[in-house]
Amino acid sequence: MNIIYVLLSISVVVALVFFIAFIISVKRGQYDDTYTPSVRMLFEDEIIDSKEKSKITDK
DSSP: OHHHHHHHHHHHHHHHHHHHHHHHHHHTTTTOOOSHHHHGGGSOOOOOOHHHHHHHHHO
């Protein structure tokens, strides 16, 4: 029964270490997307239906 307490405490410590590492990496900007904004202008615009075009030109 004692081994369960040891394994449980070790797993909680490991989970806390990974959680702290995750929080630190988020605060340092590890997951910031710096690539997408620079290539966003290269993507195709959405295709507008002919009905929507006529509504736009009628105004």
